[in-house]
Amino acid sequence: MEVLHPRCCGLDVHKQTVVACVIAPKIKETRTFSTMTGDLIKLREWLLDYKVTHVAMESTGVYWKPICNVLEGANIKLSSVATDITGVSGRAMLEAMVSGVSDPKKLAEMARGRMRKKKGSLEEALSGLMGEHQKMMLISQLRHLDFLDGEIAQLDDEISRRMQPFDEVIERLDEIPGVDRRRAEEYMSEVGKGSKAFATGEKLASWIGLCPGNNESAGKRKGGRTRHGNRWLCSALVQAARGAARSKGNYLSAQYHRLAPRRGDKRAIVAVAHSISVIMHNMVVKGTTYQDLGQLYFDNRDREHVIQRAMKRIEALGYKVSLQVA
DSSP states (O other): OOOOOSSEEEEEEOSSEEEEEEEETTEEEEEEEESSHHHHHHHHHHHHHTTOOEEEEEESTTTHHHHHHHHOOOOOOGGGTOSOTTSHHHHHHHHHHHTTOOOHHHHHTTOOGGGGGGHHHHHHHTOOOOOHHHHHHHHHHHHHHHHHHHHHHHHHHHHHHHTGGGHHHHHHHTTSTTOOHHHHHHHHHHTGGGGGGSSSHHHHHHHHTOSBOOOEETTEEOOOOBOOOOHHHHHHHHHHHHHHHHSOSSHHHHHHHHHHHHHOHHHHHHHHHHHHHHHHHHHHHHOOOOOOOOTTHHHHHTHHHHHHHHHHHHHTTTOOOOOOOO
């Protein structure tokens, strides 16, 4: 015999919202709630008002857990507001919850820096039902994070010790936009004194895998995907290129913004990473310091083209343009 439940609800669960449909005798109603604890409590009360006895959930990943916690028991949604829950503010809030602080207003007051602008959202996110089991699990996770931080610090010290012979070179490489000490250390660990084995920076870039592939047949070019190379150093230089692209007032940033509109973000980043590899090779081999060409390098190189393009754009708006040297 088929079992029928007279009062039930179906939930479509997403990361930030949950759509609920209640079906009861002569009733069919649908509502949407957020996944913050306050709204989930309203969901629970709504279901109780209709005397719902059974709930079925459709969910992707782990988004069903907060719903289950509220409908059965902690539903702290700190990660929905704070990008890094293990940062200074997030860690302070987590430790306070472990020590027994449950008032969301007191917890939100622990926010520091830019996160203080989100105090209202934090209060809503930190409103939860944390029991002894959740506290025990949180203590275990924080203890594990402390262990990992200690291991990372120990490895950092060991890397610094082994990189001492290259400190002078690393300090010079650190001057390149987008390149920090870690990226410089990764370069020296993968290439080091072997930089001189490459006749030019372009040959080094090819070995790393930052050069377009050579796919040509019958005089026709059939694409230029980068070849396989040193994936660790390639990844490090791509990260450096991302940092350079976000910076301002330098050659590498200008190179990215010149290429990205025409070639796309990824190709522009690879081009900047290629430039960084060439710069690093030259600095290591020749013992030079970083000399930035400036953000106006490309404009000055194609001065007439830049002027003509700007004039055409202004004239297309219905204006006449006359030039005068300042």
